[in-house]
Amino acid sequence: MRDQLRVAHGHRKRKLYGSLSFIVCLVIRVVLIRSVYLALFLPFVLFVLRSSYSLAILVGLVTCAHAAFQYLVTLLPSRRCVTWISYTYFGYSIMFSGFLLNLRTLPPLLGVLSILRWGYGSVIYTWLHGKSFQCDGAGNTSYCYTGDDYLAMEGLENESVVSSALILVVLGASMMGLLFLLWSLRNA
Numbered sequence: 001m002r003d004q005l006r007v008a009h010g011h012r013k014r015k016l017y018g019s020l021s022f023i024v025c026l027v028i029r030v031v032l033i034r035s036v037y038l039a040l041f042l043p044f045v046l047f048v049l050r051s052s053y054s055l056a057i058l059v060g061l062v063t064c065a066h067a068a069f070q071y072l073v074t075l076l077p078s079r080r081c082v083t084w085i086s087y088t089y090f091g092y093s094i095m096f097s098g099f100l101l102n103l104r105t106l107p108p109l110l111g112v113l114s115i116l117r118w119g120y121g122s123v124i125y126t127w128l129h130g131k132s133f134q135c136d137g138a139g140n141t142s143y144c145y146t147g148d149d150y151l152a153m154e155g156l157e158n159e160s161v162v163s164s165a166l167i168l169v170v171l172g173a174s175m176m177g178l179l180f181l182l183w184s185l186r187n188a
Contacts, residue, residue, distance in 0.1 A: 034060060034063050038060075054126050058161065096113070133147070
């Protein structure tokens with residue numbers, strides 16, 4: 001990624017093309033590469049599509065938003081800093097997505113800043129909302145929750161695929177816009 005930005009920076013200095021052309025091509029490239037990845041993992045993709053179209057949409061949006069973040073951090077001056085921030089944010093996203101830590105026990109801002117939280121929360125909501133589960137008999141030693149009880153316990157009761165998809169699209173587009181702005185200012 002860093003090499004691509006360096007080459008694009010050199011092309012821009014020689015006035016071969018502008019920042020907007022680079023960003024448009026970059027967005028197309030990210031989407032096409034993600035589509036090739038989907039084709040390579042066709043059995044998994046077919047399973048996901050049979051399970052839920054919303055899951056497929058959210059997986060695609062999460063990967064595109066994450067790619068936008070990776071391109072954005074490549075503008076940092078050192079490779080070590082880029083690697084450190086990328087890995088730190090990826091770990092942060094996993095921890096505060098609602099999968100490892102209960103969102104009810106955290107300040108709301110921590111979950112909101114996680115890209116993975118938007119995908120995970122709405123998929124879990126889609127799969128569990130309105131579902132009732134049976135306990136395993138009179139001698140049951142485990143807790144008996146409905147899907148809505150579990151969602152409320154985890155802090156995911158207000159999720160929806162539409163709002164999460166919209167947030168991921170806005171987040172990815174704003175990161176690409178910020179990349180465009182920073183790259184334009186850097187070359188001015």
